[in-house]
Amino acid sequence: SETSAKDQAPPRLIIEDIAIDGGQIDFTDRRQSEPATISLRPLQLQVNNLSTLRGDKGPHSITANLGDGGILRWEGEFSFHPIESKGSFAIENVQAATAWKFIRDTVAIEQPTGTTSISADYRVSLSGTQPQAMLDKLTVVISGLSLNIEGGAAPFFEMSDARLTGGRLDLERQQVEIEKLAVAGGHARIIVDESGILNLNRIVRSSKNSVPAPSANATAGSAKPWTLNLAAFDLSGLAADYQDHSRTPGLNMGVGEIKMALKAQVETGGQTQAAVNDIGVDLSGFRASMWGDPEPEVQIQRIGLEGGAYDLQPNDFRMETVSVEGGAVDLKRLPDGAINLALMLAPPQKGAIARGTEDAAAEGHPFQFLAKTIALSGFQVKFSDLTVKPEAPIINLEDMAVALANVDGKSPMTFDTRFKVREGGGIKASGTVDPSGPSVESEVEVAELGLTAFQPYVSQAATIDIQSGTFSTRGKMRHGIKAAEAQTIYQGGFKLDNLRVTEKDGNETLVGWKSVQTDQLAMHLEPNRLDIGDLKVLNLIGKFIINKDQSINLTKVIKSGPTAKTAEAASAKASPADGNDAFPYRVGRIFLSDGEMEFADLSLFTPFGTKIHQLNGVVAGVSSVQHARAQIKLDGSVDRYGTANVDGEFDASDPQAFTNISVVFRNVEMSRLTPYSGTFAGRKIDS
DSSP, X not given: OHHHHHHHSOOOOEEEEEEEEEEEEEEEETTSSSOEEEEEEEEEEEEEEEEXXXXXXOEEEEEEEETTSOEEEEEEXXXXXXXXXXXXXXXEEEEHHHHHTTTTTTBOBOOOEXXXXXXXXXXXXXXXXXXXXXXXXXXXXXXXXXXXXXXXXXXXEEEEEEEEEEEEEETTTTEEEEEEEEEEEEEEEEEEOTTSOBGGGGSBOOOTTOOOOOOHHHHOSSSOOEEEEEEEEEEEEEEEEEEEOSSSSOEEEEEEEEEEEEEEEEEESSSOEEEEEEEEEEEEEEEEEETTOSSOSEEEEEEEXXXXXXXXXXTEEEEEEEEEEEEEEEEEEOTTSOBHHHHHHSOOOSHHHHHHHHHHHHTTOOOEEEEEEEEEEEEEEEEEETTTOTTSOSEEEEEEEEEEEEEOSSSOEEEEXXXXXXXXXXXXXXXXXXXXTTEEEEEEEEEEEESGGGHHHHHTTBSEEEEEEEEEEEEEEEESOTTSSSSEEEEEEEEEEEEEEEETTOOSEEEEEEEEXXXXXXXXXXXXXXXXXXXXXXXXEEEEEEOTTXXXXXXXXXOOXXXXXXXXXXXXXXXXXXXXXXXXXXXXXXXXXXXXXXXXXXXXXXXXXXXXXXXXXXXXXEESSTTOEEEEEEEEEETTTEEEEEEEEEETTOTTTOEEEEEEEESOOGGGOOGGGOOBTTBOOOO
């Protein structure tokens, strides 16, 4: 009623004018180990027409300088009946160190630098059953912020400028709206120590009297949820470094600049819901290396993400496009046989990061993702093997391009990749990968891959030099297919062109050919097997010399030593004698056409040598099957009128166990024999 309303009215009070000039207010918090104080001086207060009459309002203002150089301003109206106020306020250039003084015992942070400014329009009313408060045109500016953990070598976070504009807070509706939050410039440094603890975990000091946070169930209820709507977030010019000393060896990563744009909606109360949309990320100058290495193993010029969206409830992240442009990878096999990138990509074993994936799985809230398109372009990869060639890379891959579609880590996805080899050749592959298997089905094409690059590996086993040669293949590779006969199957054909091999530091050809090819190749791994149908050899050239001790020249170039002994031991463990061949093979027929061979037998009482040309024929039934005999039948010409015939059988799996080959020369002119023939009865052969 009107009477009760009058009873509730405050005592009658009318003040026409209040003015304070040069005042001072000091606030001190003695709970800190060092008392923290903030002073408002000089304080300027101007109040006009202040009264308790209903609806009576007047203009008021407060201006005060903070002791650290900041300024506090307020202008507005205030009424006692009802209790209402509206106006605007501004806090300008408040030093970060001022706030730090009041929390220094709670946080392990050195005295920070930076300033903060806040301004807004406001409206407050206590006239209804529920208090009403609203902020509008909220603006927050943070400049020159630098935070360093106590004892840190460098600040863990630096920020040049952060601006929140167009902010709005409605207490009655429990809504927060932000038109734009922009962060420009800065540097973040994240470090994991030897025990796996993040430097960020050391920011808040541990306290014995700390009160545990209420559980989600305790806070859930019928209370109206708060909502946050961020219309635009813009990040630019932020650099980031990451160091992990809990690994062996340590990991060092960094990004030269991070750019990001997104929109977000968050609702709290009961079960928190969050959705982030229109995510765009641009990373430039990415690098990663093992601790102590002078040059990064991985460098990427740009990583871009477009059309991203994240939903907290299903823990699901989706991306339209991920692009990786320009970069270099230094892939190395280390002296101990380990691969450097495998060491870098190994999951952490210590600390909170290692526990993160396990915790998510235990909570039944695993992370899900989908990238509709992932494209990599303009990459270079150099592969070095320090066990055989420490001074330079073995091979260099250039112009690498990879395209993936529908990548979610668990469903089949298509891929297409291609790259060039600086040492000669190119490689293409396309097909489907199913991570759930995992399994792969792919068309593979290798075109004219230069073989000279692999000389360091050949030198480990033989004293020969590869002077020239290219390898090509085209076929279909299947891996992890349950219905297949082996874990990995490759079917297709291959070519070895223009091979020329010489003895170490020599110029004369030991063996070579114009072409060796087949389109009937089938290679199986686990269990192992190699099948070749017809193999065609064109323009075979070489030397076949039987030395005085009846050794063959081709066997003398094979090295003996630890490597050979290891290979022999491995062969002995899986010898045909015990029925456990390590890699069974079979070649149906080998067709030789237009070959040329230098033949000499120096073990004879009268050494004999000649050159065979137009060598043609077939070798059939070459295999690793125990006691299986291969047949050989070759015909060739010697000089103008002579002929050479090779006919017989041999055990391809163990030639020493059985070899029965006859070599017959007919109508060979004695005068045209090579110097290997020596002399006959101490006289020169004229005819």
